[in-house]
Amino acid sequence: MVRKKSLREAYGRELVEAAKKDSRIVVLDADLCESTMTCYMEQEIPQRFFEMGISEQNMVSVAAGLALVGKVPFVNSFSVFTTGQPYNQIRQGVALPNLNVKIFGSSCGLSDAGDGATHQSVEDIAIMRVIPNMTVIVPVDAIETKKVVRAVIEYPGPVYVRISRTPLPILTEEDTPFQIGKMSLIKDGSDITIFACGLMVYQALRAREALTNKGISVRVVNVSTIKPLDRETVKIYSQGVKGVITAEEHSVIGGLGGAVTEALSNQMVRVERVGIKDVFGQSAQTHEELLEHYSLTSENVIEKAEGLVKYK
């Protein structure tokens, strides 16, 4: 059984540690701090935690103002509320002037299973990715989440980070390098390359196990930075294979699958996308149920891989 850890817990804890060392850090939340886990910041450094009420648009623009006077604001709510509700505030007020605002979207994808479509984000990567100057990061596990917190503080500019509500398998080590704009090879292979992000990296690894037993050699790459995408590495890993698969807990439109296919648009390689098929989510009792319902499992990855191998 693989060890799982909460990403939001790691985020909340690491944010406090970072804020202790860096007085520029301020944290804003819109009445969800006990879910986003910025409650630790409120408990430990209350003077730099700001409850902004349920007003995400104001929260983002206030963060822009704080950035303009030298602060490093972290903006927090659920993914769907930190990207969709204040879209224009992010676009005009943060990204256009390239301000140092860090936008964290918690309960991303389908991970808020019970609350249903209104609280689930299937298009947040897409709408953040199309904004010029924006960086988009999807940490794969709790360890990488901590590195992401440290990296975005070092990086001067707007960043969107999506964080799952569900504890995820630990797939990296403390000393695994993380760099914004780089992807990491987790397992190598020669027939199929899977570019995955977030919880789908683990599903890709499970698929790899099954495919190896069937004689299909699979490479699994963790793409934690969706933007800027390391296009060169995407091309290199896509050469000489029978096909490429992208896997993400996000719409097949505009997310990791979109980014990878754009990067490969002038390459002779077949690409299959595993993701949510341009539909909204819905309520369910568990996250797992939803992942299965929306074809986000290792079985779906296996099916795509077998199809690609057969075609050749």
Added chain:
Amino acid sequence: MFDKSAFKHERVCFMEVKYLKKSRDIKWLKKMSKIIRTDILEMIGVGKKGHLGGSMSSADLVTALYFYKLNHNPKYPNDPHRDRFIFSKGHSVLAQYAALAEWGYFSKSELKKTKTLGSILQGHPEIRTPGIEANTGSLGQGLSIGAGMALGGKLDKLNYKVYVITGDGELAEGQIWEAANAANFYKLDNLVTIVDNNQLQATGQIKKRFDLGDIRVKFLSFGWKTFEINGHNMREIVDALDSVDEVKGSPSVIIAHTVKGKGVSFAENNYRFHNTALTEEQLKQAKDDIANIEA
């Protein structure tokens, strides 16, 4: 595309020779507002759409801020202690460009390039322009940005103030009231909003198009200290700007009653000149009108 060398030229001499000292001299301030209005006309020119109405209605407010009230110095544009001014109704930025050029934040020769390809003077404010403090133009965001700056000032125990001019039409934006609430909750007495209350939105009279009711009562109910003035009476403006300094524990709003297109006879109170191209005759008339304003 963005030519950074463009504003270095002439900069120091403008600032040091001309207006390094701000003044409360009403006559002089009125003269400065004439210069601002003349510059606005230069930027609008002939045959190109330009936001004449709102730039003119806010021209006296902007003049009083830059030439009397704001603690700013183009020599030290990044001074953390400086006051901040945000034009939330960003389309009226022509008035601000004029004031910034007079101060030497960039060369006056930039004004005629306003809104041309590659110009440092965009159609709406951007921080890449020297002296501009925030990107605005998507209405409703400037007050929140100002609240963020004011919050930052409180955190750092700096004494600067943040001034935000909003339109009255802009107050229909819900975000304004989110910001109004937040500013009161966080007791941002270093935040001052000035409403350029010209009573016209782009498509007509606010009262008829989308009545906002009594905006003073609204701000009062959000916990703000309110002031009401004639936004073209320079003495009332500077007095109000001083009065807000006395307010402690809550943000202040100055509701400035203004006339859209103020100073240009055919454009006054005429919403059609919100963003319209002028003919050659109209521009000449407008210039004459401004020249004839008693200073």
